Amino acid sequence: MIETPDVLVVGAGPAGLAAAAAARRAGAQVVLLDAAADAGGQYWRHLPAERPAARERILHHGWDRFARLRGQELLADAQVWLVERHDDRPPTVHALVGPADGTAREKRVFAPRALVLATGAYERTLPFPGWDLPGVFTAGAAQALAKAERVAVGRRVVVAGAGPFLLPVAASLVRTGARVLGVLEANPWPRLARAWTARPAELFASRGKAGELAGYVRDLIRHRIPYRAATGVVAAHGDGRVEAVTVARLGPDWAPGTERRIAADAVCVSHGFVPRAELAVAAGCRLDPDGSVHTDAEGRTSVPGVFAAGEITGIGGADLALAEGSVAGTVAAGGADRRGFTGFPARLEAAHGIRPGWTGWLTDDTLVCRCEDVTAGDLRAAAEATGSRGLRSLKLSTRAGLGACQGRVCGRTVEELLNRHTGGLLDPGRTANRPVAALVRLGELAAHHEDHEENA
Amino acid sequence: MNPADDPVRPGPATAIELVVDGRAVPGLAGQTVAGVLLGAGRRTWRSSRSGRPRGVFCGIGVCHDCLVAVNGVDDVRACQRRAADGDVITTTDEPR
Ligand SMILES: Cc1cc2nc3c(=O)[nH]c(=O)nc-3n(C[C@H](O)[C@H](O)[C@H](O)COP(=O)(O)OP(=O)(O)OC[C@H]3O[C@@H](n4cnc5c(N)ncnc54)[C@H](O)[C@@H]3O)c2cc1C
Numbered sequence: 219m220i221e222t223p224d225v226l227v228v229g230a231g232p233a234g235l236a237a238a239a240a241a242r243r244a245g246a247q248v249v250l251l252d253a254a255a256d257a258g259g260q261y262w263r264h265l266p267a268e269r270p271a272a273r274e275r276i277l278h279h280g281w282d283r284f285a286r287l288r289g290q291e292l293l294a295d296a297q298v299w300l301v302e303r304h305d306d307r308p309p310t311v312h313a314l315v316g317p318a319d320g321t322a323r324e325k326r327v328f329a330p331r332a333l334v335l336a337t338g339a340y341e342r343t344l345p346f347p348g349w350d351l352p353g354v355f356t357a358g359a360a361q362a363l364a365k366a367e368r369v370a371v372g373r374r375v376v377v378a379g380a381g382p383f384l385l386p387v388a389a390s391l392v393r394t395g396a397r398v399l400g401v402l403e404a405n406p407w408p409r410l411a412r413a414w415t416a417r418p419a420e421l422f423a424s425r426g427k428a429g430e431l432a433g434y435v436r437d438l439i440r441h442r443i444p445y446r447a448a449t450g451v452v453a454a455h456g457d458g459r460v461e462a463v464t465v466a467r468l469g470p471d472w473a474p475g476t477e478r479r480i481a482a483d484a485v486c487v488s489h490g491f492v493p494r495a496e497l498a499v500a501a502g503c504r505l506d507p508d509g510s511v512h513t514d515a516e517g518r519t520s521v522p523g524v525f526a527a528g529e530i531t532g533i534g535g536a537d538l539a540l541a542e543g544s545v546a547g548t549v550a551a552g553g554a555d556r557r558g559f560t561g562f563p564a565r566l567e568a569a570h571g572i573r574p575g576w577t578g579w580l581t582d583d584t585l586v587c588r589c590e591d592v593t594a595g596d597l598r599a600a601a602e603a604t605g606s607r608g609l610r611s612l613k614l615s616t617r618a619g620l621g622a623c624q625g626r627v628c629g630r631t632v633e634e635l636l637n638r639h640t641g642g643l644l645d646p647g648r649t650a651n652r653p654v655a656a657l658v659r660l661g662e663l664a665a666h667h668e669d670h671e672e673n674a
Numbered sequence: 675m676n677p678a679d680d681p682v683r684p685g686p687a688t689a690i691e692l693v694v695d696g697r698a699v700p701g702l703a704g705q706t707v708a709g710v711l712l713g714a715g716r717r718t719w720r721s722s723r724s725g726r727p728r729g730v731f732c733g734i735g736v737c738h739d740c741l742v743a744v745n746g747v748d749d750v751r752a753c754q755r756r757a758a759d760g761d762v763i764t765t766t767d768e769p770r
């Protein structure tokens with residue numbers, strides 16, 4: 219049976235929750251679904267209903283707002299694995315509902331009048347020697363484990379990378395019993411100051427975010443956690459697990475300088491975020507050059523009937539995701555709304571964007587692709603040996619980006635490195651183009667085909 | 675973290691037990707398989723192609739580093755799967 223809601227919202231993070239609520243207010247019949255077991259997305263990732271806690275709000279911002287939004291009906295544990303394009307109507311969306319990566323999940327198929335994609339973003343982590351040692355986590359993993367499991371990733375933890383997101387991660391770690399040895403931002407103070415203090419009126423709409431960040435800074439001071447600019451983790455060491463990290467001063471382009479070693483049992487790294495755009499790509503939506511989904515001020519993508527909101531349209535934090543979701547949901551339901559200008563995403567990139575000097579901390583045997591164990595040296599050797607300037611062929615010959623994660627973790631890094639080694643790739647392109655958005659078992663696919671044939 | 679010291683003041687939770695490589699490992703209802711394993715002090719449970727140890731990296735279902743077998747089904751992302759009482763988890767790595 220194909221379900222035909224007015225509006226289907228994929229993703230129940232801040233953007234999707236706001237979109238579904240707005241569409242419902244506008245009178246639409248809405249299905250809101252998420253692959254996770256509960257609403258909230260990455261921002262409001264929280265303890266499961268089985269583990270109530272009296273003061274859970276101390277791990278969160280905007281908890282009251284979430285409390286209002288989460289009352290909506292949600293189709294949970296619903297993984298969208300395929301988006302089928304049509305020329306004359308919005309795409310058909312296929313979901314599998316049941317325990318994650320299970321074998322006998324329920325198949326649900328939706329042909330909505332309007333589709334809102336709010337699938338968020340995931341972290342970009344640059345490789346460094348030892349980054350695959352157990353004890354190296356993305357900052358988001360540390361955050362998720364602290365908020366939803368009450369598990370601290372280590373006892374003595376270094377938080378490093380770039381961006382304001384490092385601050386809430388440090389705050390959560392402290393509230394989960396870890397000692398945070400430092401928060402290391404790769405970019406230098408002058409750049410941070412220039413980007414965040416110019417034309418303050420433009421940032422008025424983001425003042426909520428400023429208040430939130432000020433709270434984290436107070437946390438750092440209270441817990442005597444040093445915050446260092448122009449500094450990064452350039453190597454992790456240990457026998458089978460992290461025992462120490464090398465911390466280096468970084469130049470304005472992130473080229474590593476003076477080093478020192480500190481004992482730590484975990485390091486949490488985040489160098490930015492990548493939009494989770496694969497469903498949008500499958501739907502045929504145009505991307506902006508930075509890999510985010512292109513939308514107009516009403517949240518419309520380039521495909522009629524398909525809207526996008528939140529961090530898949532650009533990295534700008536939860537407040538912006540909420541505002542965009544609300545606009546997209548209203549318009550998807552046939553109402554009218556448009557979003558105002560915000561300078562926040564551009565400031566974020568100007569202040570915290572990745573700089574090219576980071577390759578200075580790579581060694582030939584630094585792993586780049588964690589799935590297929592491809593090193594930086596392998597990539598260079600392949601480019602030199604074959605003389606090829608084709609991304610596709612170089613990926614095929616090294617297997618970089620072709621493993622279980624389908625290049626989600628290393629795709630951009632592989633592309634950047636090969637671009638340098640080849641003097642310019644002939645077929646550069648974002649690696650978001652994956653026909654199947656999630657690993658699906660062949661058995662489940664076979665069952666899916668039989669179903670389709672029965673219906674045909 | 676230890677519930678007695680936890681500033682979020684956790685309420686009552688239901689204990690569950692997983693069987694990990696033949697051994698009983700305690701957890702709490704609502705935890706993910708990865709949460710139970712990490713909570714029990716286990717950091718890795720898989721090896722990469724060339725034998726390098728792997729556990730949780732991204733924590734949100736993206737990297738596929740954390741794969742385990744659950745009740746005989748391979749390639750389940752431990753960070754995404756909610757643990758159910760009695761689940762039999764098979765890892766491909768020696769505990770460390
Ligand atoms: C791990 C992590 C932790 C973060 N923690 C914080 C934080 O503490 N503070 C902060 O300011 N910012 C945090 N961020 C940044 C965060 O991305 C934004 O602040 C905010 O959550 C963006 O909202 P969103 O609604 O656009 O997307 P998200 O909140 O990411 O929500 C997207 C939702 O879509 C679902 N989804 C994705 N693909 C599919 C699919 N194929 N099928 C079904 N469902 C799908 C996901 O399960 C998810 O729930 C974090 C980011 C990450 C990656």
Ligand code: FES
Nearest residue numbers: 731733737738753
């Ligand atoms: S830790 Fe990355 S998928 Fe589970």
